[in-house]
Amino acid sequence: MGYIRCNSEHEGVNMSVAERRRGRGGGGAARRAARTAVSFETARYIERNIPNFEVLSEEALEIIETNAETVLAEIGVNIVENPAALQRWRDAGADVDGERVRIPRGLARQLCATAPSVFTQHARNPERSVVVGGRNLVLAPVYGPPFVRDLAGGRRYATMEDFRKFVKLGYMSKWLHHSGGTVCEPTDIAVNKRHLDMLHAHMTLSDKPFMGSVTEPSRAQDSVDMCGLLFGNDFVQENTVMTSLININSPMTFDDVMMGALEVYARNNQACIISPFIVGGAMAPVSVAGTLTQVLAEVLAGIAYSQLIRPGAPVIMGAFVTSIDMNSGAPTFGTPEAAHITYGAGQLARRLGLPYRSAGSFCGSKLPDAQAAYETSNSLNMGLLSGVNFMLHACGWLEGGLVSSFEKFVMDADQLGTLHHLARGIEIDENAQAMDAIREVGPGGHYLGCDHTQNNFKSAFWKSDLLDYKPFETWEDEGARDTQTLASLRVEKMLADYQQPALDPAIAEALSDFVARKKSEEPDSFM
């Protein structure tokens, strides 16, 4: 098995053709749009030209698949406070006993067959739309932390202002294809209203694809409605414009909130990642094979349910899996056991013909230090090699997911460039063989000045925009800065350079009006 690079577009960097809507009457909104009609380089999503790394034998895969069917048929899953879902399962042929749903062998897998193996998530800038599935890898930022950290301000509760900064950084990060969802929890905004501000930020501060709200079915509906304003309602019904994160309460429990959100999205043809959230040894067996069995059973049930709502609704098989430190009970990240599960789950996803979500910039460290980077690199590399199609948390994750780190966001986002280059594989055409250069230079010479080097050096090597390669003396004269310090400067520079992508003023106004109206309809709740 081997791959040769064949497509020079693998890493095509798209310059967005900014919409310029000057001069429509010279209103303030139009002028603002014109002023902000600048965009930044974004690499195309990764199309792998390297193989997947597979650790499970055919025999092992079959054992796990058989066991997962046994789990569904004999143990079953709990569907909590959702009588309509229980009825759908009963109608589909499952054995429903109270909230327990036992799914006959083969039924869940058969239902999953209508889910597409590849789908496009559209961005409002069509050049930033992503194709999820196949050999592709789409990179999205950290999701969910209630805290932020930066070098100047330390660790603190996240605010909407932090959220907007992360959306801006994501927009400007070349190797990030997706704006994500809850890049941090804006804790200064009411719980029942913050989804409006978050979606508004993704829609107006970036032109990359984004995620919808899942914290209430009504908020999922708000997300769909806002997309209707941004993309047009007809477009939304016919295309996928959001990918949202539906966690399963492992072991084997589906709650009404997450399922309610899933129902809204599936009904509207919007994509969901259906993802067990597992700390191994706590929410799943302590063994890798046992965890994979449970993960497979859970995603089979969840994805089958999405297809009961709407056959053909786009879904991603997720696996968020960490290990546990058995002394402290703390989750651990970037571990070899997480790698095994990620590799194995990738094989299971491919056998199901479904897009696969796993891995990320996971770490347990409190600081963007060496521990954070070891753990993150372990996970990012494993994510690429395991065939992940959608990598949430690809940058910015800190402290077990409690913290979104500004510095780590740009540090990780820089490292994502290595995944793009790794995925290219090795070119073997005549230019790459370089026989003329070897002849020209000969024994004892050097290649720095030869034609082949001059013609190829610009594209030959991945180049960090952050890491330090300076001579020791220069580095020392400049203050002996560590990676965190360099990253802090880069965050500052990127935010200073940020310019908002253009948006039709009518759309911008409609979105603002929607948010204002929705906010006025109910009192703030922080519960």
Add this chain to the structure above:
Amino acid sequence: MGYIRCNSEHEGVNMSVAERRRGRGGGGAARRAARTAVSFETARYIERNIPNFEVLSEEALEIIETNAETVLAEIGVNIVENPAALQRWRDAGADVDGERVRIPRGLARQLCATAPSVFTQHARNPERSVVVGGRNLVLAPVYGPPFVRDLAGGRRYATMEDFRKFVKLGYMSKWLHHSGGTVCEPTDIAVNKRHLDMLHAHMTLSDKPFMGSVTEPSRAQDSVDMCGLLFGNDFVQENTVMTSLININSPMTFDDVMMGALEVYARNNQACIISPFIVGGAMAPVSVAGTLTQVLAEVLAGIAYSQLIRPGAPVIMGAFVTSIDMNSGAPTFGTPEAAHITYGAGQLARRLGLPYRSAGSFCGSKLPDAQAAYETSNSLNMGLLSGVNFMLHACGWLEGGLVSSFEKFVMDADQLGTLHHLARGIEIDENAQAMDAIREVGPGGHYLGCDHTQNNFKSAFWKSDLLDYKPFETWEDEGARDTQTLASLRVEKMLADYQQPALDPAIAEALSDFVARKKSEEPDSFM
């Protein structure tokens, strides 16, 4: 292709049965030996139970192999100031023109065929002997830096005292199988004598296998002679007790010093790593395929020469390859291009049937910070997956190899544990399937207390001896320490806990006498 773990000994941790030679007359040396008869856990070398990651197709491999033969036949290699070597090549059928040696197609590969695909390097403690080749991976520490760095003292020229500390840390590092060679350059000892002190340190402060001197043929001979004292001369002639590092001056130049050392080792049945030292774009073409072609041509010539000296002499095919930052000319580490070359060279080595050396704790960073860890993790993971059999520089490398870092040594050495666990693969026996646990816990339960977890948690997860998993508040109360700070404390603790492995006092005395006599025979030289 898949692998199932089948052997519980994969990661067997050997407790050394310390030699206790009490009471032989009660002399001071015997008492010292008895006092020091304590040893530390060392993991057995890695025996992979996972596949290798292969990026080159059969077609690409054949192109590279054909091109390498073309390089040897049409361009040739330079053998500098070594008339005897030129004569050996002439006798073997090469076309020798001045110092240029052109090797007919197929000849070098044919000569390489007598090199063993697997060999044992014996340690003086037989439980720490390593088997190099096959699916094994032997981990050895950083080699060569003239500087050291630690948190307290900063960056400074390395001394013999630093050297001894690194040997002690290596001896006590559980996941490190090998004591290495020049763990740092002891710049306070004369150049013509430091090899004696270095070997003496490896032989007396550790009982792990080690490397010999290559800086002069006479120093290689001293290394062999000292091994004669340590292992017995007959044992040395019949067994391999050293693996030494022979760098090729890329492109395609073999100097008399390195070749002279190689001749000594091969003649004495001692192993050499024959390794191009390449900064891509400077000493080899800027393209991966071109670099692989040159690497293969160089190692074919070098290994063939070792077999001209003594057919069957153990060798390792090396590939030390980094990229270059084309702006500054600085070498870069942990890059995707280095990964491609490492994966590809692994495939070429396996097709040659030779053990393979590559990868390591490479980084360009000046500090053991996030940059250092990203770059190092990238390289370590790629080293495991590319099928490396001997990984030099597996821990402690900093600043492009200019610095041996005390903190990074223990940080990397801790991460080496992840490679051991990754290499295990995934167990699939009934216990690992955990179906009883899934039944017992059921939907909504948790696994922390179940029998399966209790019976398996101790061995289920790799556990760091260094990284921080504490709750934020505890971590903050303890001083909000970063990885470097934790590592500094660990260095201190390990050195405080160090106890010398026992050694027959007669051997210890013979080694000291040899070093003293050799040192007295010539004046110090610092050139």
